[in-house]
Amino acid sequence: MSAFEYFQENWTPVINDFLEKLLKDEVDDHKISQIMAYSVMAGGKRLRPLLFLSTLNTLGKKIDESEIRIACGIELIHTYSLIHDDLPAMDNDDYRRGKLTSHKKWGEAEAILAGDALLPMGIQWIAEGSQSAELVSIITRAVGPNGMVGGQYLDIDSTNNSSVSNDDKFINRMEWLKTGCLIEASVEMAAVYAKASDIEKVKLVDFSRVFGRAYQIYDDLVDIVETSEEAGKATHKDEEEGKNNTLTLLGIDKSRQKLKELINEAKDDLKDLNSEVLLGFLDLYKKVL
């Protein structure tokens, strides 16, 4: 078992237990708690919280309850983004991770509100776990109009807009904002929280940017390579709906090539760090190569 697999097997249940317990204990209304937990506990990989914790590990920072609270705050925010992305007015998806999406299960108003509840609670956990206004600044910038929500807006705005379907720069920017910003923030928050040196921080943030860019290409490839059953959501859907991404731009072979290049770049960023665990994240991409 690799260091990464060991780390993942160790901390994933801790994250899951914490999320389940706190959504029960810290949300007063039972029904809202249930609606929030339905999506949070739907079987995500906990990639972003694990990335946060792995970066702490790389920097020799001990992981305790405060650190888990921050990590889980990131997952709440990620879940909010999925719930809103799936809404009828947005991507209009019926299934996510093999289960009915929030609005299909609970209703549209309930899904909007579940997302609206998860976002501030995620930021709250980050603020209270870290006691740091700087971490709040990092996460709120990453998910605001110049980050994740900005990317989602460009996506909505450009769907079926053929004038941008071949615009490499536009697509890179959109994909970066949609997915990369939150991944970068997960690593950057860990670097700031663990008081990394300037050099460590630059390397880690560089790694997170390359990893995040690779993740989007990976995600698009999963959409094509896997069957709908394996992926737990509707696949082959992006192309049908006129969505523009690196895959529709480069095709499968060149996307795989690009992904390999990015993996090597990411490995390079981690070279001089105590990065055994972080390196393991790159193995995730093997299944589409």
Add this chain to the structure above:
Amino acid sequence: MSAFEYFQENWTPVINDFLEKLLKDEVDDHKISQIMAYSVMAGGKRLRPLLFLSTLNTLGKKIDESEIRIACGIELIHTYSLIHDDLPAMDNDDYRRGKLTSHKKWGEAEAILAGDALLPMGIQWIAEGSQSAELVSIITRAVGPNGMVGGQYLDIDSTNNSSVSNDDKFINRMEWLKTGCLIEASVEMAAVYAKASDIEKVKLVDFSRVFGRAYQIYDDLVDIVETSEEAGKATHKDEEEGKNNTLTLLGIDKSRQKLKELINEAKDDLKDLNSEVLLGFLDLYKKVL
């Protein structure tokens, strides 16, 4: 001119200019910036930012750019809540402050995303203006599942549910969460930020709770007393749609009586403070008495 009127006339344009300038300068994408600013600049009274600043004034804290940034962060969050409340899946309102609502003007996806952009940016401004994780904790709790969003959920869940239309306790709780929590947070953040003594803080927070409770009754009375043209939105709508509030429970006369009692209670809370400006907020309610 009262001290309150002077304060309001002095700071309202400062708040408005700051909001307009920063939404232009700090949002990269012109179109998203425009959609956000459309709702933020739609002519609100800036009640919550003014409450924050007036509480600072009461405590003798100087108002400078950092303080304005926090105040404006509160207004972004308030505006997000209005945009999402108006959505078709929620209250389905076409007009707000006499203008088309965000989703009517820009589309539903755009309105959801404008709200999703304003919330984290509002928290960001509060974090960066205050450099305080405690203020972030106060604001995120106030707007999360145990605060504003929780109230909105109870509202949606109880509309046309006759089993709660006579439940005084349920209605008080729902109205408190929907409107009161953010008002209380505006005052509590100022008390923490200006390092109020424990006694000052208790009095100010008490005041904010009574003021917030009164505000909801006032808002419901405006819905009946004013014509649609004066209020800038559809009035007499709550009753038609089976919405439960203090007004449908008590009727107009007893609601007015209740409001008068709350005003006296609020005045009592402010008695020993340097509260000339804060007291003036209570004059707002005169127009429905």
